[in-house]
Amino acid sequence: MTPRTAGALAADTLLVLVFAAIGRASHDEGNALLGVLGTAWPFVAGVGVGWVVVHRTGRRTAVDLGPGITVWLCAVVIGMLLRRLVGDGTALSFVIVATLVLGLFLLGWRAAYAAWERRSAQRPLEK
Template sequence: MSRRVVTALVLDVVLVLLFAAIGRASHDEGNVVLGVLGTAWPFLVGTAVGWAVVTLAGRRPPLDVRSGIPVWVCAVAVGMLLRRLVGDGTALSFVIVATIVLGVFLLGWRALDTLRHSRQDRATAS
């Protein structure tokens, strides 16, 4: 696995954990570390499913926005399904917030990375 792929995977994990941490902080609930992990695990599983789907179907890791979309969709869909299965909340407001925040996080860094690489390519070509 290349350094760029490892960095992308780690960044996705960190951003899902950040999403959970922000949510937990806004509700001021119990043990911070356990709470974040308890909130994040379904979305981490969903993110892993998304990575597997994209990598197996496209035979390349999800490093750009287009290939990041299935990662985002799986993170939310699988995450909510797992939360529902274990009896955790899936209120419509939470689904909406999770969809938006994870979309911004998981697609946003990919958009910025694509922009950075395109600028580097133009500078190299000049």
């Protein structure tokens, strides 16, 4: 795994943890660290599945925006399925919020990174 890929996987994981922390804080739920981990783990597993799917299909790296869509959708679908299996909530409002926020987080950083790469590539080399 290249440093770029490892950083991207770490960014996805961190952003899922941020999503869980924000959600728990907005509902004033206790036991901060264990609660965040308990909320985040199904979505982190989904991110992992998404990365494996991208790798197995031979597509570009999951750092790119297109494959990032696969990572995002896997995070949401697998995350919700795992939550359902363990008896956690999957109310429609939660599914909608999770889909939108994870989409913003997991695709947003990729879009910003792609724009930064394009801009860097357009700059003339300094002597």
